[in-house]
Amino acid sequence: MSAPPDTREVILEARELTREFDGVKALDRFSFQLHRGEVLGLLGANGAGKTTAMNCLLGLTLPTGGDLFAFGLELQRHRIQILQRSNFSSAYTALPGNLLVGQNLLVFAKIYGVKDPKAKIAELMELLEISHLSKRVTGQLSAGESTRVNLVKAFLNDPELLMLDEPTASLDPDIADKVRKVVRKVQRERNIGILYTSHNMRDIEEVCDRVIFLHKGRIVCEGTPAQILARSSSSSLEDVFIKIARDGEIVDEA
């Protein structure tokens, strides 16, 4: 029996999204919907198309085909309005390392038009247990501290849509666990829709409501983690990931 349709508002939608690089399709007619309050995991091996998809969704790369909508608005035409209601954090970007943490966060709070920036920053830093870092130089933070500072930046504007690109990459298990818990807590409290990429299957199992597996730019598998496991004979999502990365499909799908 198939799952009932999700009736929550669609806040992000890709229709037949295609992106070619020199004749090679990094994304091939990729379609999905993200609902308000849902955490959608985007999975796949290196080169599967996750980063390209994320870049298209952020407006950093223009698709060669298909359409993108957020909050019902066409992304390219309403980019600024959409970005005001969204935010992004990646393990691969950084806030300027030569500024103090508090200075960096203040700049972004002003960019996002936060009404009482200092109070908001203090509130979020407390939530992420990094209030003591405010006067520290950003470039001298540990990977875990840096990730949490990036998350404060990502929550500054109370986003309705959040894109997290491998937020737990390079974190030790303890810090990764804290990050997952705080992401889930804030997401539930504020009913945020999150698009989440990760290579860490623990992340996916704990954080994501639904996942999409990409292989060579196409969706090869989609569903809740439990549904995907039920469809394969694999005992873990990690095994499913490996099968898809090697064979391009869940070969023993029922």
Add this chain to the structure above:
Amino acid sequence: MNLQTISALVLRYLFLYTRTPMRMVELVFWPVVDLVVWGNVTVFIQKNTNPEFGNFVLFFLGGMILWDIMFRAQQGVAISFLEDVWTRNLLNVFVAPVRTTEYVSATFIVGFLRIVVTAIVLSLISWFGYTFNVFTLSWWLIPFFANLMLFGWSLGMISTALILRWGQAAESLAWAIPFFFQPAVAVFYRVEDMPAWSQPIAWCFPPTYIFEGMRDVMKSGSMNWSYLWTSAGLNLLYLALAGWLFLWILNLTRKRGLLTKFATQ
């Protein structure tokens, strides 16, 4: 355009200057080195020629100071962009609700602030060290500075566009591009002293009119107003062309997917 966004971006660059005093040193050090070299050359010529010519050669110092004004305006735009590249912050800015016009405006303001610092330092040193009072240029200074700043902004946008297109490998262009123009805009000599074939080229650039005007003002106390209007008109044209080039290349980097590699490299 949202003024709060622009002020936030300017604040980010001001924090940078207060956090890293070496950047302030850079802002002052090279102009002072230039001033000392040209000042000493001027003093040498003054002592070894007749007094009338000795007085005339002060235009070396005037040319050097005005050139630096233009250069600092260009650097304000190009280096502000590079600061975001060097600190891997570019992606954060491009995925924030920042319009291209707001981003460019913030770099323009940083360029203007750099000019103010440089102009004050150079004016004081040239006055006390070489008895050259830049304010002998009187009210002409305002349109001179404004026109040179506008051309500096145009060159800043062109430098940034080229770095966007070719990545960090091209970042030396941020310093080199103004010097492509230096021989052509008659900073230290009159246009009529340039080779005949290069004179029409010189008149294509707005700073040429300013440097010629500066020499006229220093010599006779006035200048041809048409120089100012022509310079201003050409500046508007160059600003429009530089803005178009910047937007075209930014769009091209998005189409080719270069922006993300560039922003996270």
